[in-house]
Amino acid sequence: MKKGLVFGKFMPLHKGHLALIEFALSYCDKVMVSMSFTPDDPIPAEIRFGWLHQIFDQNPRIELFQALDDFPDEGLPLTEATKMWADFIHQTFPDVEGVFCSEAYGVPLSRHLNCQVVLFDLDRVQVHISATAIRSNPYQHWDFIPQLVRPYFTKKVCLYGPESVGKTTLTQQLAEYFQTTFAHEVAREMLTSNEFEIEKIIEIGELQTALVKQKIQEANQVLFCDTDLITTQIYCQQYFGYVPEELQKLEAETTYDLYLLLNIDTPWVADVLRDFGERRAEMFDLFKNELEKRALPYVLIEGNWDQRFIAARKEVERMMRGN
Structure with missing residues (x-):
């Protein structure tokens, strides 16, 4: 023919x-x-x-x-x-x-x-x-499902909360358990101290957004993200007193199916990029309020490290089942 x-x-x-x-x-x-x-x-x-x-x-x-x-x-x-x-x-x-x-x-x-x-x-x-x-x-x-179609169905989970609550460790544990990939926190690669200009935090937001878009192409059913643009805006507000429009626009480019809000019932571990150890409760409330202000679905994750992993795993499994 x-x-x-x-x-x-x-x-x-x-x-x-x-x-x-x-x-x-x-x-x-x-x-x-x-x-x-x-x-x-x-x-x-x-x-x-x-x-x-x-x-x-x-x-x-x-x-x-x-x-x-x-x-x-x-x-x-x-x-x-x-x-x-x-x-x-x-x-x-x-x-x-x-x-x-x-x-x-x-x-x-x-x-x-x-x-x-x-x-x-x-x-x-x-x-x-x-x-x-x-x-x-x-x-x-x-x-x-062909590889290029899979990102449409891939769920995105954000590990969310203030400093020193185990987001990075839990992100990696969940990605390993669900045999998928994760988007790490770009700021950790970009900064060596908390002395930086606002242009740097905008660049971090751009790179973090690009990384999520890249990693979702590789993910197996679910992508875990170590941070998000709400977090970037919270710290921008803390350091500079305002949030530039560029970060607000970047937030709109990536949505998440589930936020896992990590509680502060863990020991504080200081490092050169952590500034708010004395304000943990205040920062936790700020993170929580930003989710509620946007009416975003979240689940509180708390307890020791093993309890956190088990609770987070169960929430992801529930999301994947659709209930």
Whole structure:
């Protein structure tokens, strides 16, 4: 065949879709991939179309299309609905010689088309997955999600609180337990003392944001972060008396699914970057108030080091289960 067509919602794009498109390429010189969408789709169209572009832009044999799904086919028998779809295909892709699909509607669709319908893996033997199953529980079907799609479903957990409460240690422990990566605290690499200009703290905020965006590409289902931009703003306010607009904008670029607020019931360990040992209770209240002011979900983590790890682990597991 010269031209084939693959169409679907790709919500999300998964390895079954990729196998179908590769199958179509084995038959055709060129494959048109058409993504249907509605304004109310649970995964926005621009994100899904972006995934297709990232994977296929460099392939000259594939052409990508978007199509608004405004068919008045709700409640219609499949035989009637597929007739409507066939009319759309005839009008939009008149020179297509074959339609490739891996859904049961391919059979009734074939009765209305003036081109061949080629069915692929209807019983999900080669790739045992569906987009519905992934949306229901992406973590159970993680291996079927392409690498570039995974960040959309990756949860972000921020280890949060004032100085010397064990954020760094707990971040690393959780990342090891959940077999994933973490975003460390950039400020620890950038500063050797607490004498610095405000430009430096803005740079730290920029680098911390960039690091989270980089690490989420590598994460396995969940990413743990040793700090966040609220923390950066709190210390900026303490040292300089105000928070520059740049840090507020950076905060909006990264959101977290869960904050683990670490209590101050741990020994104070001094170092050259810690200034607020005498104000631990005050700083803890400040950190807590900033979360509550933003209505951000958080869980208080306290106790000895082992108790903290167990409590944090359970909260992350609860989040991943969706309850």
